[in-house]
Amino acid sequence: MRCEVVAIGTELLLGQVVDTNSSWMGERLALAGIDSVNAPQDVRLAAWSRLATDLDLDKLARATRVVRLADVPGLAEPVLRGQVRGRTVVDVSA
Numbered sequence: 001m002r003c004e005v006v007a008i009g010t011e012l013l014l015g016q017v018v019d020t021n022s023s024w025m026g027e028r029l030a031l032a033g034i035d036s037v038n039a040p041q042d043v044r045l046a047a048w049s050r051l052a053t054d055l056d057l058d059k060l061a062r063a064t065r066v067v068r069l070a071d072v073p074g075l076a077e078p079v080l081r082g083q084v085r086g087r088t089v090v091d092v093s094a
Helices: 020-031 041-054 057-062 069-080
Strands: 064-068 087-091
Touching: 057 064, 064 069, 069 087
Parallel strands: 064 087
Antiparallel strands: none
């Protein structure tokens, strides 16, 4: 089985925040026997083309919130209860 994962965000572009989500997801996919690495070039190019035309950056921004590292312990319970939606970026410098 094969899958494709596209990750975006300032943590990838700026290198100021470590993208642990993609690492975690890649490990779990590999453990399940799913190849998320060897997509053919034409498939990858098609995915990037779709992102360039279809991705709504305003929606992505609305689905993202940035929290301070000090706020992380207080987020554990809501995350475990499934009450956190979108993506949460931890700013370790704040």
